Amino acid sequence: MTSFSVKLHTPQLTDLDELVALDQTCLGGLWTKDGYQRELESPNSHFWVLSLDVTQTIIGCGCFWEILEEAHITLLMIDPQYQGQGLGQLLLHGLLRDAVSRNLQRATLEVRVSNQPALCLYQKFGFQVAGQRKGYYKTTGEDALVLWRSGLQTSQFQQDMLIGEQQMNARFSLDYPQS
Numbered sequence: 001m002t003s004f005s006v007k008l009h010t011p012q013l014t015d016l017d018e019l020v021a022l023d024q025t026c027l028g029g030l031w032t033k034d035g036y037q038r039e040l041e042s043p044n045s046h047f048w049v050l051s052l053d054v055t056q057t058i059i060g061c062g063c064f065w066e067i068l069e070e071a072h073i074t075l076l077m078i079d080p081q082y083q084g085q086g087l088g089q090l091l092l093h094g095l096l097r098d099a100v101s102r103n104l105q106r107a108t109l110e111v112r113v114s115n116q117p118a119l120c121l122y123q124k125f126g127f128q129v130a131g132q133r134k135g136y137y138k139t140t141g142e143d144a145l146v147l148w149r150s151g152l153q154t155s156q157f158q159q160d161m162l163i164g165e166q167q168m169n170a171r172f173s174l175d176y177p178q179s
């Protein structure tokens, strides 16, 4: 198993160029630099990035909007060179951990029907398909699945998160923010 030394942290405005480049690589250009800047400056947008400890290179980024009692996950991406090694799981765990600490009750997102890796990842965290939006993605006309994860404040979920954190600590040499 590969061992990484990674850091999970919130990004700064100085990271904008790196975030846009990562977005281009992972998502083909979902958000522009202005878009990232707006999001980074928005009090309702909560970002987490994963960077390599040694080089400080950003290799993953996730974001959610806090809307009332809900976390709307808008972004989750891992550099393709580092995919398939548990880092997406680590990042999603970081987003949900933040949502729990903000007292949010539910999390939701849209995902392409064909995006099997992402679907499997979200299902591992208890997300369930609640609906389908026809032709949601304008460029391809592909449908989106709408996923929801409720019960973020239940003791069962928080126990699962703790176990997940212990597993990730054992797997990665992790500089993890403390609650």
Ligand SMILES: CC(C)(COP(=O)(O)OP(=O)(O)OC[C@H]1O[C@@H](n2cnc3c(N)ncnc32)[C@H](O)[C@@H]1OP(=O)(O)O)[C@@H](O)C(=O)NCCC(=O)NCCS
Residues within 6 Å of the ligand: 026, 027, 076, 077, 078, 079, 082, 083, 084, 085, 086, 087, 088, 089, 090, 109, 110, 111, 112, 115, 116, 117, 118, 120, 121, 122, 124
């Ligand atoms: C989705 C994404 C973030 C997953 O990141 P990752 O680092 O590769 O994921 P992990 O290695 O942590 O895998 C976690 C789980 O996801 C699922 N998964 C990951 N890659 C998979 C693949 N190729 N096929 C099927 N399931 C996969 C598995 O359930 C896996 O758990 P397991 O290793 O115990 O089987 C990454 O593929 C990515 O950035 N994709 C492009 C951007 C994107 O589509 N984002 C989601 C938009 S909603």
